[in-house]
Amino acid sequence: MKILFEISYVGSAYHGFQVQKTLPTVQRTVQTALEKIYGCPLLVSGCSRTDAGVHARRFFLTAEGEICDAPPCEAIPFIAPRYLPDDIAVLSARNVSDDFHVRYDVLYKEYRYFIYNAPHMDPFLSKRAYHFPKPLDEHRMNRAAQYLCKRADFSSYMAKGSDVIDTVREIKYCTVERNGDMITVKIAADGFLYNMVRIISGTLLEVGTGAKNPEEIDEITSSKRRERAGRTLPPDGLYLWKVEYKNPDGAEQNEE
Amino acid sequence: MKILFEISYVGSAYHGFQVQKTLPTVQRTVQTALEKIYGCPLLVSGCSRTDAGVHARRFFLTAEGEICDAPPCEAIPFIAPRYLPDDIAVLSARNVSDDFHVRYDVLYKEYRYFIYNAPHMDPFLSKRAYHFPKPLDEHRMNRAAQYLCKRADFSSYMAKGSDVIDTVREIKYCTVERNGDMITVKIAADGFLYNMVRIISGTLLEVGTGAKNPEEIDEITSSKRRERAGRTLPPDGLYLWKVEYKNPDGAEQNEE
Numbered sequence: 001m002k003i004l005f006e007i008s009y010v011g012s013a014y015h016g017f018q019v020q021k022t023l024p025t026v027q028r029t030v031q032t033a034l035e036k037i038y039g040c041p042l043l044v045s046g047c048s049r050t051d052a053g054v055h056a057r058r059f060f061l062t063a064e065g066e067i068c069d070a071p072p073c074e075a076i077p078f079i080a081p082r083y084l085p086d087d088i089a090v091l092s093a094r095n096v097s098d099d100f101h102v103r104y105d106v107l108y109k110e111y112r113y114f115i116y117n118a119p120h121m122d123p124f125l126s127k128r129a130y131h132f133p134k135p136l137d138e139h140r141m142n143r144a145a146q147y148l149c150k151r152a153d154f155s156s157y158m159a160k161g162s163d164v165i166d167t168v169r170e171i172k173y174c175t176v177e178r179n180g181d182m183i184t185v186k187i188a189a190d191g192f193l194y195n196m197v198r199i200i201s202g203t204l205l206e207v208g209t210g211a212k213n214p215e216e217i218d219e220i221t222s223s224k225r226r227e228r229a230g231r232t233l234p235p236d237g238l239y240l241w242k243v244e245y246k247n248p249d250g251a252e253q254n255e256e
Numbered sequence: 257m258k259i260l261f262e263i264s265y266v267g268s269a270y271h272g273f274q275v276q277k278t279l280p281t282v283q284r285t286v287q288t289a290l291e292k293i294y295g296c297p298l299l300v301s302g303c304s305r306t307d308a309g310v311h312a313r314r315f316f317l318t319a320e321g322e323i324c325d326a327p328p329c330e331a332i333p334f335i336a337p338r339y340l341p342d343d344i345a346v347l348s349a350r351n352v353s354d355d356f357h358v359r360y361d362v363l364y365k366e367y368r369y370f371i372y373n374a375p376h377m378d379p380f381l382s383k384r385a386y387h388f389p390k391p392l393d394e395h396r397m398n399r400a401a402q403y404l405c406k407r408a409d410f411s412s413y414m415a416k417g418s419d420v421i422d423t424v425r426e427i428k429y430c431t432v433e434r435n436g437d438m439i440t441v442k443i444a445a446d447g448f449l450y451n452m453v454r455i456i457s458g459t460l461l462e463v464g465t466g467a468k469n470p471e472e473i474d475e476i477t478s479s480k481r482r483e484r485a486g487r488t489l490p491p492d493g494l495y496l497w498k499v500e501y502k503n504p505d506g507a508e509q510n511e512e
Contacts, residue, residue: 123264
């Protein structure tokens with residue numbers, strides 16, 4: 001039996017999603033909780049490998065195992081808080097067919113990067129947004145973002161040390177908006193390279209300060225050289241926001 | 257020399273504002289930071305004694321001492337982050353006359369209590385709002401709140417163990433609003449009794465569930481019996497939001 005869970009988490013206390021040998025991760029924490037709830041060992045897979053300190057508004061994972069005598073899916077969001085810390089919540093659970101794959105069946109994912117652009121930091125946004133105190137022009141940033149909306153080799157925006165071979169991705173949309181002191185970078189793609197959103201946000205930030213021109217983006221992208229892009233912004237401002245599946249009905253068809 | 261500081265803090269890690277023998281408090285943390293910045297011992301006084309876990313969007317405190325060779329007031333918000341943890345920020349600093357009193361000169365204070373009214377908790381609101389999963393009627397709650405807007409003996413809404421003798425306070429306004437899943441209780445008064453906002457919010461919550469009628473509020477107030485009111489809601493949802501001084505010009509007149 002395979003169950004699809006929609007969860008939300010504050011990433012600050014975790015070393016990312018994926019299980020690591022000794023460090024606390026979201027996967028290990030959720031797996032421990034679900035194994036207690038279902039009373040059997042489970043194979044847990046996530047839709048993405050978020051980094052240490054990165055948050056998720058919406059994150060999907062599947063659990064597979066010899067589940068019998070389990071509580072109904074509708075009850076899980078209400079039962080889960082007893083087994084989970086306050087920084088992780090289960091929003092929904094539903095049965096899916098065995099051939100549904102939580103990672104490969106993703107159509108696109110949307111990440112958001114929050115830049116708090118005010119002279120001093122708001123303590124309520126500590127670890128929840130990146131603080132940048134100097135003025136940023138969000139209109140320039142948004143113009144620059146439009147040059148990224150295409151299918152291309154985005155290796156200029158990939159951190160070194162990644163062993164990915166195919167570095168071509170399709171960015172469906174990328175926008176920059178301001179709401180008061182908060183600047184939000186929204187970026188959706190069929191897949192992301194290592195640290196891609198944080199490097200793109202760092203590059204757009206340099207456009208916002210005036211250090212780079214919006215028109216330079218095409219050149220940076222086609223150079224395929226990491227050093228042409230901006231710096232990697234810290235994980236605190238990054239949120240996995242939305243995940244769209246290729247066949248959402250496929251994910252639901254096996255519901256009982 | 258007396259300097260007035262406007263600060264903001266996330267209260268979760270502190271045992272309230274006021275210094276206690278061994279426990280970490282906001283006052284001790286801020287005092288240590290300011291003494292390093294000003295290089296001399298300081299007498300620090302706050303506008304209110306917030307409880308353990310209570311937050312402050314706006315909080316005022318004064319520091320007095322033999323300050324000489326100090327950085328200019330305008331620079332303090334930019335210097336302070338080097339000496340303070342991320343959960344406390346200095347928003348402004350200004351010189352005030354020696355007869356300004358940060359606590360006695362308050363005209364009124366506004367507190368807000370946030371109730372997250374959805375089936376399951378949002379992990380991003382953990383320790384930042386109180387979670388109540390059953391339906392609440394905010395219109396009923398707001399009708400009930402109007403019965404509190406007066407000068408009265410509010411001892412029904414005072415926690416036991418307080419040694420305050422005069423329990424008459426004037427509530428200037430009290431409103432209940434909903435914005436999506438968030439219900440906000442706003443309450444402004446010339447002074448507050450021990451746990452008053454948390455007990456009033458707990459009483460309004462019982463009106464919201466239907467357990468009490470809005471019209472009962474007058475009776476609860478005039479009974480002067482704590483057990484007639486609702487329970488004390490947890491500190492997580494409570495924020496000191498605004499502080500108005502009797503003579504704001506008085507606070508500013510000595511600026512240099």
